[in-house]
Amino acid sequence: MTMSPTTKPPAESLTLTIDGKDVSCRSGQTILDVARENDIDIPTLCQLDGLTTWGGCRLCLVEIAGSSKLFASCATQCTEGMNITTQSDRLLNYRRMILEMLFSERNHICAVCVSNGHCELQSMAQKLGVTHIHLPYRYPKLTVDSSQDRFRLDHNRCILCSRCVRVCGEIEGAHTKDLKGRGIKTFVINDLDQPWADAKSCTTCGKCVHVCPVGALTERGTAVSEMAKRRAFLPYLTSMREH
Amino acid sequence: MTPEDLHGTVLKQQAKHGNYQHVFNVCMESGCVSCNSAAVVEALEAEVKKRGLQKTVCIKRVGCLCSCAQGPMVALDKGDTLYKAVTAADAPAMLDALDKGGRVEHLDFSSKQPFFSRQLKVVREHAGYFDPEDLDDSIRVGAYEALRKAVTEMTPTEVITEIANSGLRGRGGAGFPTGLKWSTVAKNPSTPKYVVCNGDEGDPGAFMDRSMMEGDPHRLIEGMAIAAYATGANRGFIYVRAEYPLAVKRLTRAINQATRTGLLGSRIFDTKFAFEIELRLGAGAFVCGEETSLLSSIEGQRGLPRPRPPFPANSGLFGKPTLINNVETYANIPTIINKSAAWFSSIGTAKSKGTKIFAISGKVHNTGLIEVPMGIPLRDIIFDIGGGIPGGKKFKAVQTGGPSGGCIPESQLDIPVDYESLMSVGSIMGSGGLIVMDETSNMVDVARFFMEFCMSESCGKCVPCRVGTYHMHEILQRIYDRQGTPQDLALLQELCDMVKNTSLCGLGQTAPNPVLSTLRYFKDEYTNLIHSTPTTEVLP
Amino acid sequence: MLQTQLPKPPSDDKRWRIVEVTMRRQGFDPHSLIEALHAVQQAFGYVDETAMKYVASCLRVPLSKVYGVVTFYHHFTLKPQGKHTCVVCMGTACYIKGNGENIKQLSAKYRIREGQTTPDGELSLVSARCIGACGLAPVSVIDGEVVGKSSADQLIATIERKLAK
Secondary structure (H helix, E strand, O other): OOOOOOOOOOOEEEEEEEEEEEEEEHHHHOOHHHHHHHHOOOOOOOOOOOOOOOOOOOOOEEEEEEEEEEOOOOEEEOOOOEEEOOOOOOHHHHHHHHHHHHHHOOOOOOHHOOOOOOOOOHHHHHHHHOOOOOOOOOOOOEEEEEEOOOOEHHHHOOHHHHHHHHHHHHHOOOOOOEEEEEEOOEEEEEEOOOHHHHHHOOOOHHHHHHHHHOOOEEEOOOOOOOOOOOOHHHHHHHHHHOO | OHHHHHHHHHHHHHHHHHHOOOOEEEEEOOOHOOOOOHHHHHHHHHHHHHOOOOOOOEEEOOOOOOHHOOOOOOEOOOOEEEOOOHHHHHHHHHHHHHHHOOOOOEOOOOOOHHHHHHOOOOOOOOOOOOOOHHHHHHHHHOOHHHHHHHHOOOOOHHHHHHHHHOOOEOOOOOOOOOHHHHHHHHOOOOOOOEEEEEEEEOOOOOOHHHHHHHHOOHOOOOOOOEEEEEEHHOEEEEEEEOOOOOHHHHHHHHHHHHOOOOOOOOOHHOOOOEEEEEEOOOOOHHHHHHHHHHHHHHHOOOOOOOOOOOOOOOOOHHHOOOEHHOOOOOOOHHHHHHHHHHHHHEEOOOOOEEEEEEEEEEEEOOOOEEEEEEOOOHHHHHHHHOOOOHHHHHHEEEEEOHOOOEEEHHHHOEEEEOHHHHHHHOOOOOOOEEEEOOOOOOOHHHHHHHHHHHHHHOOOHHHHHHHHHHHHHHHHHHHHHOOOOOHHHHHHHHHHHHHHHHOOOHHHOOOOHHHHHHHHHHHHHHHHHHOOOOOOOOOO | OOOOOOOOOOOOOHHHHHHHHHHHHHHHEHHHHHHHHHHHHHHHHHOOOOHHHHHHHHHHHHHHHHHHHHHHHOOOOOOOOOOOOEEEEEOOHHHHHHHHHHHHHHHHHHHOOOOOEOOOOOEEEEEOOOOOOOOHHHEEEEEEEEEEOOOOHHHHHHHHEEEEE
């Protein structure tokens, strides 16, 4: 399906500056989109092309000249003449601190994790140079749901990015997953907080497993470092729907 | 209802009132109701009946009479005589005093004291002297006159210009110019539009909005209707906390009354303007006071905030342009329309116009509800109006703005109360809670208390607020338990800066404020707990 | 409305009628989930699995979403409350005037933590975020009755009176 010109005005072309580089884009694009088009890397964890914007991980925060506030580049649309800084000492410090917070929140023990080597949290920490965590670890006692035949949900590894919740509701349309509780007591659930195997709405499509950036959602039967995720389906499905 | 009907009701009610020689106004708001003011009303009514005075003495159930700690409060006629802590048994004595022209000594509460005389009642101009459950009585004191004027004599643009010229700023705490917000919604071509009232007064220590909703619900409805007319909305929502059952009851009643008489609905005052209001109940989540969370909650979802921009004025409820204002902001609107922008902007300071209602409580003599002009020094509020600290104790700090605000010490008490001044001392105007603390309060404990609040009220969506408030609370608890180290203090400061700057919504962005302000003014209390021997560090 | 057939209430209990009426008034709009849950909470005193399933099917909202909403808001409880409830206000004014200590003493006296119910189902101890009666601080609400300016001893006396009834 093509958009008829009467429903939407043709996208306006904008020019702006990212990290000193003059770039152009169409109105309606986010800062993150435009940065990526121009090979400028902004770290993200909750954002995934094809899913709605969440804006929760705060790693993609950038500075915009003229404002003392920071903006989540995944959720902020470009405007004409914007002058954006994606890398600064201040931003790097904040990003490191966010990763430290995630590591301290639950039990991330890379050495025994099936996602070791395929984990976005791990690779992000390496990229941003997080060498040690100076926040005290919480070491919460959390459960692992292995009730399901094919997949496993390990709350110890979850970073609450909500990608699984979004892919389940928005792409698969099952909405088996959601979040329960609030604050530090937020958890991913299946149906009425049931063992996954008892959640009747689940189609066992496995999309949640493959969008999970960490080792929280994995395939059963994988050993340490074996759980590589396959995401090719997502852009394919989204483009199928759009056209 | 036509404009003529409104005028007719006013005349009829005034005539009816002219026949009364005396009116007993008995407070029937939550505070006084819990001290059994209902029994006082019944006893007075029975006594009046017994004496056959029904034609000359009126017993009225009214809104807040300000002095909540002295309840049940009763005001005679225009309030020159005030009675405090009245019981049902006092009814005969109060009626006896009428004939003698005197007062009941043991109940007398001077209406001349600064607590009353220093107040300036604009929003609460009639509060306490009419029955909020009675539409006709509300109309008698001027309800819906401003709505009539707006829809029959002014264009929407004129209304917005008037509000913009008045200099009114949002009373929810941040102080965004109201006129600007209205014009953004009005200019958006997308329809339908919504008008939402934020009655999720979650700041502990603040109860102005509860009082407004209980004591003058029609003023709120009128303010919202004017906003709807100005912005082109036809549907409104009032979001109220479920913790305020009386407010819910009175608002429901008021909306029904207004709808039945055609003050809401279609063809309001015989014009093309149509507007209806629905009530939505909160369910115990502080974060829903944040406007985007509130919208999520009205949509029946978890109260999670959304990134801004887009602002609700452009994409709000159900993705449509939405005007969100606080209860007190809407309550200011009828007065501005009635008395003009010029009159309103003559009150207050250069940048903060009008009055502000505060709920003053804590370690202070006079607790209750006060309305004061912007710019009044904090010291006057606490020592004149509040009457100072009881028990011969020393003042230590006043907390404004709830969990998003800060603690202001003695040295800063001479600042005028306005948005910018409060911000400059590390606090915020907030919704209007003022909690006074004396020397017995430990400021680390206060900071810990607020951080515990923010931690358990964090929605969990963004990492800095979800995990940061947890760590800050742990550190504060450790320091309070005398287990803290100087490294803890450094880490606490680092976390404050980070959470403030990186959180998604206002809750996280302001959660560090109570810590930052206590660190700024009471650092010695932290260091005293960290080092076993007290230090004599000079305050910054 | 186009709904082919409305799901049947889980039982003959008349209280389901109230819940159904609430949802009907909102045209079974999925956006009215919180209103429906309020109706359940008010009618039954808690929101259990049966209720969540019923509301979810009437409003055509996913189960996980209903569960997410119920657990997000403090007002909704998954388990029945005790026969008597003591709500201790933990607003700032109440806290600095002694409710922090009061709740500790109540907790010790009845051997339940805040948010819990005694094993015999008689008493629930709940804390609230400011009930807006700061003028009367410290305030507690025992079975809907506001008790202002109260010490732990007074609260215990009131609770004992209620429990004895």
